[in-house]
Amino acid sequence: MTKDVKASYVLGSAIAIGMIVSVCVGSYSFIKVRAYDDSLSVTGSAKKAVISDKAKWTPSFSRTVKESSIKDGYAKVANDLRIVKDFLLSQGFNESEITIAAPTMEQFWEYKNDGNNSGEQKYTIRQSVEVASDDVKKVANATKNVASVASKSVLFTMGNVEYFYSKLPELRITLISDAVKDAKARAEQIALSGERRVGALKSAASGVVQVLPANSIDISDYGMYDTSSINKDVMVTVRAAFSIQ
DSSP states (O other): OOHHHHHHHHHHHHHHHHHHHHHHHHHHTTOOOEEETTEEEEEEEEEEEEEOOEEEEEEEEEEEEEGGGHHHHHHHHHHHHHHHHHHHHHTTOOGGGEEEOOOEEEEEEEEOTTSOEEEEEEEEEEEEEEEEESOHHHHHHHHTOTHHHHTTTOEEEEEEEEEEOTTHHHHHHHHHHHHHHHHHHHHHHHHHHTTOOEEEEEEEEEOOOEEEETTOOOOOTTOEEOOSOSEEEEEEEEEEEEEEO
């Protein structure tokens, strides 16, 4: 290989690597640019930190009894319900925030250590309670105090604790507007490097809404709605096309 050919090969490789790096950096920063027919297409984004204003908690409790003791099992579950309800009322919830589901029963067989059926047929009687409140902190605090329920021999299961933000539709409209402004600002910076000027908005399409835990960078092409965190970040992206002059 001659020195000229070798130099050309090295130069070409460097240019190729530079192009790959540029593409990677552009993708990571949420900027997508396409210039055609005197148009520039850019993706802008907007984010806002919010605090959940609604919470839902669905704990449950259960008793496992023999077939001959089903009646006694239901009586124990009814007593457990009284204990759980008294606990919730002591945590500041009112009757309207508490919904009691009907008890359910699951049948199963108990097996010996050798795997053989012992002939002991048993049932698990389970009941759940739904707590829904606009007082998010009250729900969060109650979930930390369930030890007092377990101390009364109640087989208590925490269940799901979910936090929601009810003003998402209104916030989405504001964020779309901010995302378009962000897209235009990005477009102006890109156009400036080519000594061009950004004109009117030609089209815009919003992406999915991302409701993320605070400071999270995990997103999904199909959108996300985190319910595990009280503090959230709501993010919207917009793909906007501008005329270029």
